[in-house]
Amino acid sequence: MDDATPQTPALEAIGIGKRFDTVIANQDVNLRIEKGQIHALLGENGAGKSTLVNILFGLYRADEGEVRVNGEPVRMDSPHDAIEHRIGMVHQHFQLVPVLTVAENIVLGNEPTRGRGLLDLDRAADEVTELAERFSLAIDPGATVEDLPVGMQQRVEILRALYRKADILILDEPTAVLTPQETDHLLEVLRGLAAEGVAIVFITHKLREVLAVADQVTVMRGGRVVGTTTPAETDQAGLAEMMVGRSVVLRVAKTEARPGAGVLEIRDLHVRDDRDRPAVDGLSLEVRSGEIFGIAGVDGNGQRELVEAMTGLRTIDAGAVLLDDTDITGCTPREISELGVAHVPEDREKHGLIGPHSIADNLVLNRYFRPPYARRGLRQHAAINSDAERLVTDYDIRTESIGAPARSLSGGNKQKVITARELSHGARLLVASQPTRGIDVGSIEFVHQQIVGQRDNGVAVLLVSAELDEILSLSDRIGVIFKGRLVAIADAGDIDRATIGRLMTAGSDAA
Amino acid sequence: MSFLTRYRWWIVTAAFFVAFTLFTAEFQQAQTTAVLAATLRQSTPLVLGALCGIMCERSGVINIGIEGQMLMSAFAGFIVASSTGDLLYGVAAGIACGMIMGAFLAFLSVTLQGDQIIAGTVLNIAAIGLTSFFFQQGRSLPTGKTSVMRFGALSDLPIVGRVFFTNRPLTYLTLLLVPVIWYALFRTTWGLRTRAVGEHPSAAETVGVSVVRIRYLNLILGGGLAGLGGAYLSLEAVGSFERLMTNGKGFVALAVMIFGRWNPVGAWGAALLFGYANAVQTQFQFRGWLADDPQFIGMMPFIVTIVVVAGFVGRARPPAAIGQPYSRE
Numbered sequence: 001m002d003d004a005t006p007q008t009p010a011l012e013a014i015g016i017g018k019r020f021d022t023v024i025a026n027q028d029v030n031l032r033i034e035k036g037q038i039h040a041l042l043g044e045n046g047a048g049k050s051t052l053v054n055i056l057f058g059l060y061r062a063d064e065g066e067v068r069v070n071g072e073p074v075r076m077d078s079p080h081d082a083i084e085h086r087i088g089m090v091h092q093h094f095q096l097v098p099v100l101t102v103a104e105n106i107v108l109g110n111e112p113t114r115g116r117g118l119l120d121l122d123r124a125a126d127e128v129t130e131l132a133e134r135f136s137l138a139i140d141p142g143a144t145v146e147d148l149p150v151g152m153q154q155r156v157e158i159l160r161a162l163y164r165k166a167d168i169l170i171l172d173e174p175t176a177v178l179t180p181q182e183t184d185h186l187l188e189v190l191r192g193l194a195a196e197g198v199a200i201v202f203i204t205h206k207l208r209e210v211l212a213v214a215d216q217v218t219v220m221r222g223g224r225v226v227g228t229t230t231p232a233e234t235d236q237a238g239l240a241e242m243m244v245g246r247s248v249v250l251r252v253a254k255t256e257a258r259p260g261a262g263v264l265e266i267r268d269l270h271v272r273d274d275r276d277r278p279a280v281d282g283l284s285l286e287v288r289s290g291e292i293f294g295i296a297g298v299d300g301n302g303q304r305e306l307v308e309a310m311t312g313l314r315t316i317d318a319g320a321v322l323l324d325d326t327d328i329t330g331c332t333p334r335e336i337s338e339l340g341v342a343h344v345p346e347d348r349e350k351h352g353l354i355g356p357h358s359i360a361d362n363l364v365l366n367r368y369f370r371p372p373y374a375r376r377g378l379r380q381h382a383a384i385n386s387d388a389e390r391l392v393t394d395y396d397i398r399t400e401s402i403g404a405p406a407r408s409l410s411g412g413n414k415q416k417v418i419t420a421r422e423l424s425h426g427a428r429l430l431v432a433s434q435p436t437r438g439i440d441v442g443s444i445e446f447v448h449q450q451i452v453g454q455r456d457n458g459v460a461v462l463l464v465s466a467e468l469d470e471i472l473s474l475s476d477r478i479g480v481i482f483k484g485r486l487v488a489i490a491d492a493g494d495i496d497r498a499t500i501g502r503l504m505t506a507g508s509d510a511a
Numbered sequence: 512m513s514f515l516t517r518y519r520w521w522i523v524t525a526a527f528f529v530a531f532t533l534f535t536a537e538f539q540q541a542q543t544t545a546v547l548a549a550t551l552r553q554s555t556p557l558v559l560g561a562l563c564g565i566m567c568e569r570s571g572v573i574n575i576g577i578e579g580q581m582l583m584s585a586f587a588g589f590i591v592a593s594s595t596g597d598l599l600y601g602v603a604a605g606i607a608c609g610m611i612m613g614a615f616l617a618f619l620s621v622t623l624q625g626d627q628i629i630a631g632t633v634l635n636i637a638a639i640g641l642t643s644f645f646f647q648q649g650r651s652l653p654t655g656k657t658s659v660m661r662f663g664a665l666s667d668l669p670i671v672g673r674v675f676f677t678n679r680p681l682t683y684l685t686l687l688l689v690p691v692i693w694y695a696l697f698r699t700t701w702g703l704r705t706r707a708v709g710e711h712p713s714a715a716e717t718v719g720v721s722v723v724r725i726r727y728l729n730l731i732l733g734g735g736l737a738g739l740g741g742a743y744l745s746l747e748a749v750g751s752f753e754r755l756m757t758n759g760k761g762f763v764a765l766a767v768m769i770f771g772r773w774n775p776v777g778a779w780g781a782a783l784l785f786g787y788a789n790a791v792q793t794q795f796q797f798r799g800w801l802a803d804d805p806q807f808i809g810m811m812p813f814i815v816t817i818v819v820v821a822g823f824v825g826r827a828r829p830p831a832a833i834g835q836p837y838s839r840e
Binding site: 057059078079080083089091094095096097098099100104105108109110111113117118119160164 | 698699700701702703704706707710711713714715716717718719720721831
């Protein structure tokens, strides 16, 4: 590396182009990553960030363009080539084998041996421990990965890249799954690595993190690079405008809540998870009409089980769920839906839509069985279709035809279909779980407006989200869930981000 | 204590068979010895088939074509041995045949990314068709089948000598292969990569392990094991080829693999159970007990299969990526 003068970038992409069938994912993309710098790659979902880094890591092959490492053009046909060039990647969906140990995952593909392919797992554990100490990323090398919390699993991914002596580290949406505290810690780790000379590519759509940690920012939109800037030259609004191509309202405009009578009451609820362990453990709450009650918490603290239990999808062990003083504990999902509970589920592909069925059919999923959509067991296509046409217009669902399969829609439009279906038949309670997960900024704006609009019409809203920003900007009251209980309930104005973060991770406010 | 609860079914099963055997040995030593010796013999093709299944499924590919691989290899081994007059060539031909079929399965399911169940079925149907078509009456092995290997005084011990030390070479080889493959799977880089590919192929790929290469390798090596099982049937167990002589052993081997929880040693234990059921069945027929209903006796091993797979297996967790073709983009 003698010829590597300070001006030679660690990693360079020149004129990268990539298309999938008819979709252009990347077009004439140029990117320049300097040694020892943190370079944020910013863009909406579908802007082409992931495609670009997958090309840089050899997972996809570029149709055109060139990748240079330390100034030398290189071929990237597989991750193997990327690793050869000391590029490491921390994937958005962790690429770890759940049933193997931390040490096994870290050394996989590069295993220390006693010769002739005999694994030396003791040496592997020692090497991992040593590496972990050097970068202050303490971890137990013998732990099985599936038993580790998400933040720890990410640490394993980082260590795995460092084990391969990566001096270029690509992180794909690393903070999407982390709590605020874990995020802060990660950003600190990244600064430390950059100080040691590691070049870091940091993909995100969270503007706050970009401004906090990046040395340089490249913004992508529609598969192209919009521009490169530095945090000093811009601010959140400026970055958002570059991302979306128009100015965006980041802060949801909403008026003071005017809560009415209680609509939903949950009393001492107990629910078990799929593995039969207690997930919701004595949770009580009340949501009044005309207010948004936000539940903040790290994923996996019982949110999913809570929502499934109150919408009739999961058996309730003990406790009661009351809707307007009617006990709906143990009712079927249809009975609950018919009583006026709208449900926007966490996993829209799995629980929100029937992918292969048409958009029109999906729009009447909660009422297809009753007039005017069905008479004497026969479906009434005229009524279904005219309803669908109206909803597609009202909710701005971008599609060529209401007969197209729901799975052909983008994430944001899928969410609009679900929202349209659930909110267009006079709900009294809206249960929205991760309503904006993985959808573009434009659709997020729309969904947020819908939720606030429902509140203003007197609907009670229970909002469950792992995005703390979403909870903070929408909620009138906030409950923090930890290990299946609400450890705090407060008016939105009376609780700050740091306090919620501590409650989410520790279950108490002891700093 | 946790050891006891974790392996309680194995312990109960093993204790039952030990007690039953001791009980029968008390008054009928000859039959007991015969049943135990037959247990080992009968379990051999099942162990080899199950080891093939483990190699394939641990890397994420379902192989329901083991039956076909064994049948074709039994045929190939027999033809080569009877034409050359050398059993060693026959065994080699059996292994090679299994490996070729394994490579074909890999081509269908890894390269073409076809449905693995259908690919395996192709092997089974092809084997039945081809071996039936080319089958000729009257061929025989000039040398006879493989001969018994004895270990001096050890072979003369009561029961143990007859059961463990008077077997034929492929049976010994199989007993050796069980620990060897267990060790390879859990203590070598190949084993770690195999398990990673079977659990989470894209994770393996991102650290530079080639999913395609591992799957090809395992399917071919596993095919060799199934081929050895086929050669065992025609060259060691029977001494000639018969139509459809595998008689479902390749499928029972899959049950053995599942009952053994994708672990070579577990599969070996499971194969002994099935071998035992088969040996008892043979002994019943040999003695003429329940002679009016031979089909009923013949059902025994299959009933054991159903009961065991349905009842005991319970929480067995197969490799997570099993049955899914892998592609990068």
